[in-house]
Amino acid sequence: MRGDNLPQFTARRPILDAEYIYTELKQMLMMGEFVPGQRLTLPQLAEGFGTSQMPIREATNRLISARALQSPPRRSLCVPEATVDLMDSLLPVRLLLEGEAARLAVITKGSSLVRKLEAINTEMQAHVPAENIKGYLKFNQKFHFQIYRGSGNSDLVDLIELMWMRYAPMLNIVRSGVLTKSGDQRHVEIIEAFRAEDPEAAAAAMRADIQDAARPIRQVILENTAPNSR
Numbered sequence: 355m356r357g358d359n360l361p362q363f364t365a366r367r368p369i370l371d372a373e374y375i376y377t378e379l380k381q382m383l384m385m386g387e388f389v390p391g392q393r394l395t396l397p398q399l400a401e402g403f404g405t406s407q408m409p410i411r412e413a414t415n416r417l418i419s420a421r422a423l424q425s426p427p428r429r430s431l432c433v434p435e436a437t438v439d440l441m442d443s444l445l446p447v448r449l450l451l452e453g454e455a456a457r458l459a460v461i462t463k464g465s466s467l468v469r470k471l472e473a474i475n476t477e478m479q480a481h482v483p484a485e486n487i488k489g490y491l492k493f494n495q496k497f498h499f500q501i502y503r504g505s506g507n508s509d510l511v512d513l514i515e516l517m518w519m520r521y522a523p524m525l526n527i528v529r530s531g532v533l534t535k536s537g538d539q540r541h542v543e544i545i546e547a548f549r550a551e552d553p554e555a556a557a558a559a560m561r562a563d564i565q566d567a568a569r570p571i572r573q574v575i576l577e578n579t580a581p582n583s584r
Contacts, residue, residue: 372412375403379413383422383433384499384518386491389526390436394423422519436524436575444521445568449561451514452502456544456560459504460553467504468549474500475541482538491525497541501560527578528570540566 379399382388396407396414403410414431417423423431434440459467478493495518502511540563547556 372409372416375399375405375409376413376416378403379417380422380515380519383417383520384515384522385495386488386522386525388433388523390433390523392433392523394431394433396431417519420516420519422516433523434520436527436571436578438572438575438579440520441524441568441572441575444517445564448514448517448521448564451510451517452498452564453557453561455502455505455507455510455514456547457553457557458507458510459501460548460551460556462506463504463548464551465549467500468545470500471497471541471545471548475538475545478541479538487526491522494537495522501544501556524571524575525567527574537563537567 388394394414396410399410399414400407414423414425418425418431421434424434425431474493474497478490478497481487481489481493499511499514502514505511540559543559544556544563547553547559
């Protein structure tokens with residue numbers, strides 16, 4: 355499903371500059387607010403943010419440079435399509451960066467993150483019964499970045515954010531139930547690794563979480579690109 359309707363924007367400052375808009379759009383991409391192939395226009399975004407097209411253009415140009423958005427000739431902006439090639443280029447990098455961030459977070463924070471991670475995971479699982487994929491992905495992103503920022507390495511977090519901007523929309527192409535079955539188990543394993551202050555176990559559980567989520571996404575992409583698919 356390509357849903358061209360934008361999420362609800364909530365302006366929190368009287369003057370919306372390009373940096374603010376860029377940050378908001380970056381967060382929306384990382385939380386799975388947009389879906390692969392979704393079309394966006396400058397007027398549409400300007401109306402949503404309640405501002406002119408100039409800061410919108412500046413912000414979206416940065417996202418185009420980061421390859422989180424595309425700008426086809428004489429066409430609207432769009433979120434990149436989900437492809438196996440895109441997955442194959444991003445997934446190995448995610449495994450390296452996010453596994454290392456989890457390892458460093460245990461070394462830096464020890465077991466001090468356990469309660470926060472448990473609370474976030476509980477909120478995330480609350481969206482499972484209704485299969486609220488948007489709510490689930492929002493708290494999934496919050497869970498992961500609570501860990502990554504705990505690594506104490508801001509450059510590493512910046513690189514992970516770049517990967518998530520490009521990867522997270524693909525999480526929308528599978529039903530929430532497919533993701534949540536393994537997601538809860540792996541998050542519990544991650545939390546237990548923090549409780550035990552075991553950095554290698556945290557890194558392994560983080561990589562397993564990412565790989566488990568990638569399998570059904572890849573399967574859907576392959577089914578959608580098969581010769582007989584519509």
